[in-house]
Amino acid sequence: MQSLMLGIDGGGTRCRGRLTDSEGRVLAEATGxxxxxxxxxxxxxxxxxxxxNTLYSQAGLPEDARDSTTLVAGLAGANVASVRHRLERWQPRCQARHLFTDVEIACAGAHAGEPGAVFIIGTGSQGAAWDGAQFTLLGGWGFALSDAGSGAILGQRARRLALLAHEGIVPASSLTHRIMATHQHSAEQMLLWSKAATPADWGEGVPEIFAAAREGDVHGVALVEQCAADLVQMVQPLLARSHGKLALMGGLAEPITPWLPAAIATHLVAPKSDALSGAIRLAHQFSQQPV
Structure with a gap:
């Protein structure tokens, strides 16, 4: 049986998988x-x-094909030591299994295995740098403690600011007025909403914040500038470990880029490929190592 490479990108929204042969030909892809x-x-x-299971079924491969497979799984939450310990007991049928975080395989994909850094900014945020020998991870500890530069944090700050404007503590703007309108211009309604709000809920208004900033809304500009400053703080130590190459990934990557200082913008490169490609690349590298 030929050698197979299996990549898994497990995130908080979905799980993606890709199965290839030793030459890199894609045999199957699936989402869960x-x-x-x-x-x-x-x-x-x-x-x-x-x-x-879906991947092997789609590829029409027999059960024993798993015994010739090198599996690389990049999983959100795998940076937590106690979770990593539990994962060590997970033994899917395969020839070899290697565990990473989702941001590590994203880094491997973004720079095609070469040294570089990624900072993923969506609802949450996390960064990784590969110096050619090991990964360094920064952030990724959740909305309550971390997620600097993320959509959830930006959205939370915007609502806090809107509430201050609603109470006359700071001047109002078109943006703060529109945010309060989503809560019937009621502090109590905002309070009730916040009790059950998820990070994704906090981040829902991010496109409106960026639109307001582009239009010159004073609070929109201040919020986006603070988001950019948070990002700069996070990526500076990553750049120091990555030979000066940085790829931004996630939903906020494009809108935040124009707001970054030139000292950071000059290091930006476009991702060469995605996280699944990074997982497959790592699987291929592991498969070439002597047992």
Whole structure:
């Protein structure tokens, strides 16, 4: 049986998988449910296993093909030591299994295995740098403690500012007025909403914040500038470990780029490929190593 490479990108929204042969030809791709091993460990593993089963089924391969497969899984939440310890007991049928975080495989994909850094900024945020020998991770500790530069943090700051303007503590603007309108111009309604709000809920208004900033809204500009400053603080230590190459990934990567200082913008490069490609690349590298 020929050697196979299996890449898994397990995130908080979905799990993606790709199966290739030793020459890199794609045999199957599949998508499944959320796979954040920190927030929902058992459900995440079930989603991953379901994607793996689908891949072999789509490729029309027999069960024993798994014994010739090198698996690389990049999983959200795998940066937490206690979760990593639990994952060591996960033994899917394969020739070899290697565990990473989702941001590490994204880094491997973005720079085609060469030294470089990535900072993923969506609802949450996390960064990784590869210096040619090891990964360095920064951030990724969740909305309550981390996620600097993320959509959730930006959205939370915007609502805090809107509430200050609503109470006359700071001047109002078109942006703060529109935010309060989503809560019926009621501090109590905003309070009730916040009790059950998820990070994704906090980040829902991010496109409006960027639009307001581009239009010159004083609060929109201040919010986006603070978001950019948070990003700069996070990526500076990553750049120091990555030979000066940085790829921004995630939903905020494009809108935040014009707001970055030239000292950071000059280091930006476009990602060469995605996280799944990074997982497959790592799997291929591992498969070439002597046993």
């Amino acid at each position: 449910g959320p796979a954040n091993v920190w927030s929902q460990f058992d459900a995440a593993l079930q989603a991953i296993e379901a994607v793996i």
